[in-house]
Amino acid sequence: VQFVIDAVYAMAHALHDMHLDLCPGAPGLCERMDPVDGRTLLHYIRGVTFNGSAGTPVMFNENGDAPGRYDIFQYQLTNTTVPGYKAIGQWTEYLRLNIEEMQWSGGQQDIPSSVCSLPCGPGERKKMVKGVSCCWHCELCDGYQYQLDEFTCETCPFDMRPSPNRTACRPTPIVKLEWSSPWAVLPVCLAMGGILGTTFVVVTFVRHNDTPIVRASGRELSYVLLTGIFLIYAITFLMIAEPGVVVCAARRLFLGLGMALSYSALLTKTNRIYRIFEQGKKAVTPPRFISPTSQLAITFSLSAVQLVGTLAWLGALPPHSVIDYEEQRVPNPEAARGVLKCDMSDLSLICCLGYSLLLMVTCTVYAVKARGVPETFNEAKPIGFTMYTTCIVWLAFVPIFFGTAQSAEKIYIQTTTLTVSMSLSASVSLGMLYVPKVYVIIFHPEQNVAKRKRSFKAAATAVSASTRLSQKGSERQNGADAAPASK
Structure with a gap:
């Protein structure tokens, strides 16, 4: 009934407004409203606004529709009344909602989310x-x-x-081995101590160059060996320096050269001792190529193999630095780093050291062969102890170096292991071969005197006598073992 009444009033208001516009001041219908045009009347109906029978505004939009009016109810369970719907708001062109009157499951006060999925977060x-x-x-x-x-x-x-x-x-951040890193402190300290020690030995030998101990040690080969030891210590600083074209080229050149010089000199010296006393068992004529000039020529020839190979490598593959993002590409991106390093793979590094290690093994073999030479004639035993210890150092190096190939700290562990192993091997040579001589030169100069010089013939006679005594001792032992058996 309410809507019928409001419709009648809407027609009445529209006719009244139309009469005021078309027939101003005239009673009844005028010519302009006789007959009434339906389109004109519709226009006035859409423009009326009044309060309806229910006290609510009556109006129409541009499409001729009355505004919607909706009461919002919520089904509620209360302790005081029976369950039922309760008005909690109204919609008349805008929402009016009484949130305090609303009830939710579980007694919660906040309006629950009415969505299927919440928005995704960043990432x-x-x-x-x-x-x-x-x-x-x-x-x-x-x-x-x-x-x-x-x-x-x-x-x-x-x-x-x-x-x-x-x-x-x-x-991705770029890292390299820093001078202040704990991984660099130990190698640098060893290298600096070794360089100071080597320099002190060289200065001592130069100052006492014409004394018997220095002459007896083979001055020419000693200076070559000390030069190699110095280069071995110095390579530590190149291995820690920031990689670049110059640094990478110097690494390739000097990494194996110092060891090649050292072990070439030791191999030449050990081979000379072995050949002299092997020749003494057979004849009284000296073997060939045992003069200082010949020894230097052999040493530099052996070292030249390493130098030529390195120069060929530099020519075929020019050195440069690279950034390796794979080495420290760990599962956690926050810990990922790019490693700035020279373009030397583990294999190429071992190949660079391979020739020096071959010289070291060969020298060790000759040291074993010369272990029976009388110690009053040579320094074969100190060289032997030096080579045995050096082999132990490098045997420990190999599993550590290759065992860390998959580690995130590979660049640090391998560099530290390599430099420490090289410094230790150089320290063994310096300590066992030259520290005793320097000690005598400085603290016991009375022992640094010329001893009776033996000719090669005397040396050969002594070796033959030593061999005969050893054979007789063996025969006596065999005879003593056979006597109880015959009884």
């Missing part, structure tokens, strides 16, 4: 639920991925890593 992509257009699951972009758009995760370029919230990519 998460939407994975739509099949068959449900407005529902999705949020998936975090993992690994080295970042959020490209709301539906896609994309992997960062190889030299970049995702930002903490995975919304963009950022450059």
